[in-house]
Amino acid sequence: MSTNTNAKFILIVDDNPTNLSVLSEALRGAGFRFRVAMDGESALTLVERNHPELILLDVEMPGIDGFETCRRLKQNPATKSIPIIFTTALADTESKTKGFTLGAVDYIPKPFEQDEVIARVKVHMQLKHLTEYLEEQVRDRTTALQNAQVQLVQQEKLSSLGEMIAGIGHELNNPINFILNNIEPLQEYITEISEILDLYQQENATPSPKLKNVLKDLDLEFVREDMAKILESFRLGTEMIKNISTSLRTFSRSDSETKSLANLHECLDSTLMILQHRLKSKGERPQIEVLKSYGLLPSVLCYPGQVNQVFMNILANAIDALDEAIVQGKLHARVPKIKITTQITSEERIVIQIADNGIGIPQPIQGRLFEPMFTTKPLGKGTGLGLAIAYQIIVDKHNGTLSINSQVGEGTVFMIEIPVENI
Numbered sequence: 001m002s003t004n005t006n007a008k009f010i011l012i013v014d015d016n017p018t019n020l021s022v023l024s025e026a027l028r029g030a031g032f033r034f035r036v037a038m039d040g041e042s043a044l045t046l047v048e049r050n051h052p053e054l055i056l057l058d059v060e061m062p063g064i065d066g067f068e069t070c071r072r073l074k075q076n077p078a079t080k081s082i083p084i085i086f087t088t089a090l091a092d093t094e095s096k097t098k099g100f101t102l103g104a105v106d107y108i109p110k111p112f113e114q115d116e117v118i119a120r121v122k123v124h125m126q127l128k129h130l131t132e133y134l135e136e137q138v139r140d141r142t143t144a145l146q147n148a149q150v151q152l153v154q155q156e157k158l159s160s161l162g163e164m165i166a167g168i169g170h171e172l173n174n175p176i177n178f179i180l181n182n183i184e185p186l187q188e189y190i191t192e193i194s195e196i197l198d199l200y201q202q203e204n205a206t207p208s209p210k211l212k213n214v215l216k217d218l219d220l221e222f223v224r225e226d227m228a229k230i231l232e233s234f235r236l237g238t239e240m241i242k243n244i245s246t247s248l249r250t251f252s253r254s255d256s257e258t259k260s261l262a263n264l265h266e267c268l269d270s271t272l273m274i275l276q277h278r279l280k281s282k283g284e285r286p287q288i289e290v291l292k293s294y295g296l297l298p299s300v301l302c303y304p305g306q307v308n309q310v311f312m313n314i315l316a317n318a319i320d321a322l323d324e325a326i327v328q329g330k331l332h333a334r335v336p337k338i339k340i341t342t343q344i345t346s347e348e349r350i351v352i353q354i355a356d357n358g359i360g361i362p363q364p365i366q367g368r369l370f371e372p373m374f375t376t377k378p379l380g381k382g383t384g385l386g387l388a389i390a391y392q393i394i395v396d397k398h399n400g401t402l403s404i405n406s407q408v409g410e411g412t413v414f415m416i417e418i419p420v421e422n423i
């Protein structure tokens, strides 16, 4: 008998020494490892510690009998898939049926025919291995399918959202330039007309009563000053729209098959721009304060559109977490905040941290966040794909790492790390 506790083995449970020795001999002869237990209780204790591949279980034993032992093993999720073969002298149909009903896979009558025992054990070992193999295949295929699905959704999202945003950015550009280019000549015209007005006033010191009245109603001096201010605000406003248009186009940089150099701070800023409307105060929630602590970063070789998608998914989650903190009354008069820190390590890796002081994530679910479809949000609000997509982009596409640090009631930090040269 083997003493290696990790090795695979068959468990024989029988209170009768003669039966034990017959079965042991048969199994040893066929090259199987095995262990023995003399009653139901000790069998359960042994199985709890080390799972056998198969159990040969006697029905009639002192203490808890074979049927009860079987019932308990099948009740426990950790042991329920171990195949059980009853060994019994009870040849009546009722006993046999009871064994199968309890979940046994086979039954071997006593007295034992060694060849029959071995033949049955072999068949069931084969079946078990086959089942395990199939289960593993299903697991692998499911994971592969889920990954493919995430990729599809990501591409779909990226391309339709990206195209639309790029389109808007592009369409905005012409009219903005139209206005911006005309502001300067307009300013010059106004200055010139003002000069002419001054001249008129000098040369015509005593205007007619009609003109006097109009001048009085108009408050010419005020209009002239205000006109300049209005024009300046036009210029400022249009500059702002131009920046938005640039951000939109930076955000939606269509990704080709090859990586390109990107300024990650511009990526972060354009993403924040797109999320601007969600950062503003809303209902009970005050405006979210965004603190930036940007280090000196080199340009990074990456798929910029995809990296933007990661920033978008993580920032959107942070905003959700802050909204939720307000709903649950857990922000306790603190200002809702998102802090973005960037730096480069001595190993030429870029580290970006996105922290929020929202609801935080309970420890038990922290390991599941990157699973596709894992969400704690109500139906229709979250698909549970945001972080799965982010993980694929950072880890698989950019050889980086994505990790979290979170404390319930305190907040969450997402840490993205990517090598500068991630080819």
Ligand SMILES: Nc1ncnc2c1ncn2[C@@H]1O[C@H](COP(=O)(O)OP(=O)(O)OP(=O)(O)O)[C@@H](O)[C@H]1O
Pocket: 313, 317, 318, 321, 356, 358, 359, 360, 361, 369, 374, 375, 376, 377, 381, 382, 383, 384, 385, 386, 387, 388, 412
């Ligand atoms: N900053 C955060 N604070 C608290 N919980 C978070 C945070 N980020 C993620 N989570 C948790 O992780 C879960 C998964 O996030 P993920 O972005 O993958 O999906 P989702 O936001 O639920 O849906 P969506 O597909 O719309 O993004 C969320 O449901 C939430 O419970």
Ligand SMILES: [Mg+2]
Pocket: 313, 316, 317, 382, 385, 386, 387
């Ligand atoms: Mg999300």
